[in-house]
Amino acid sequence: MTYKVGIPRGLLFYEYYPLWKEFFNELEVEVVLSNKTNKEILNKGVSSSVDELCLPVKAYHGHVEDLKNKVDYIFIPKIMSVQKREYTCPKILGLPEVVKNSIKELPNMIDVHINLSKNNFNIVNSVLEVGKYFTSNPYKIMRAYNKAINKYKKYNEMLVNGVNPIRALENYDKNVDFKKLKEKRDLNIMVVGHSYNIYDDYISMNTIRQLEDQNINVITPEMISLEKVNYYSKKLPKRMFWTFGRRIVGAAFNAIEENLVDGIIYISSFGCGLDSILVEIVQRESRRFGMPFTLLTIDEHSGQAGVNTRIEAFVDMIKWRERNEDNFSTHG
Ligand code: SF4
Missing domain, CATH: 3.40.50 (Rossmann fold)
Incomplete structure (x- = not known):
């Protein structure tokens, strides 16, 4: 049986x-x-x-x-x-x-x-x-x-070769050349948060696919190598003992400090104790380096229309900034 x-x-x-x-x-x-x-x-x-x-x-x-x-x-x-x-x-x-x-x-x-x-x-x-x-x-x-x-x-x-985890999960057991799964796009945005919040299309309100539809390359914490995560998470004054929290912080610091992306979207669940600290750490670092940052807090009452508007406004702001502000910080 x-x-x-x-x-x-x-x-x-x-x-x-x-x-x-x-x-x-x-x-x-x-x-x-x-x-x-x-x-x-x-x-x-x-x-x-x-x-x-x-x-x-x-x-x-x-x-x-x-x-x-x-x-x-x-x-x-x-x-x-x-x-x-x-x-x-x-x-x-x-x-x-x-x-x-x-x-x-x-x-x-x-x-x-x-x-x-x-x-x-x-x-x-x-x-x-x-x-x-x-x-x-x-x-x-x-x-x-x-x-x-x-x-x-x-x-x-x-993942560390730049394949989006959603696509990697669909293809990892097929005999495909994964380098071909990467696509070249105009803008790079990091979507950070716990994996179950960012890769679940329903919970994230399709954030990753929506960005990709706008020809944006999405980078997520799982796509940053362990060496980089370890190196950058050591910059915290105290060692973080949550494994997945440490990855979020290390990956975001890496993207911010090495200027790998044009902006960061943090997807957080309402009432998440860990995120109340992680969001603050990532947001402060973004501000320090003049990196555009936005936070999407989701719960069972979140609506697709509201999330779409937030994402569109964020992307427009990044594009406007690149065109008109010569990359000066929007934080003053
Ligand atoms: S409280 Fe936060 S870290 Fe814990 S399971 Fe919920 S979303 Fe994940």
Whole structure:
């Protein structure tokens, strides 16, 4: 019998999907994805979760609802840390418990702990624990994991070579020349924020595709190399212990200080504790270097028209500035 494992298309899906998909497939397990976020999924998520949660976590609940009757297992690992001495957001590390307490009649949940805060080798135990749901052969599990890591490396290689992660997710397992997926465009804009806010078309209100339609090249934090992120995030007076927050700051500092882009759009969820600090840090640095910056704060009540107007006004301002201001700072 082929088991079906459901992977909700939310939160760290945009970071690790290629890795887990390949891993499960190598173990002859079918992966079922929830549909792309839409009104119905978000509504289900909003009604099955508590009000205090941020938009992406509510949407995640909707993805679990979408999958729960279609699969034998649902994969919601407890991802506490993916980097030594660093952590994920408290809402992510408590995700399996939150979901279990909010949604009834769930299929079996694979909720292994992933905690690399002290030691990278802990991943081996976590992987073996996931694999044991489907085989008792540890060699088979580790072989599947090693193959999955190779696929995952290819995905990451596409990103740092300038392929937009949305396009990389669509193409990483095809035999395409990824250099051809890059297109030359007029203007460069960095879209920053947590991956689940910027790559989910419904949550981000299509920001990336909308910019691309205007012939703008979009750069995101995942497209900046780890070396650059590490180098620039060290400029903070104190080490940041949120892995994904550190990437946002390091990538944005890199783009600002090396003048890689013409402007920065930060997409943040209303009520996100981490973003209340990250936005401030990125905004201050933008101001210091005269880099145009705008913040889009989104929640379940945000409307497409308002977001479109903000983006259009921001792009117009950048173009006007390039034409008429000879690149002087708009901040005075
Ligand atoms: S970092 Fe912010 S947006 Fe992401 S899960 Fe935590 S609170 Fe929500």
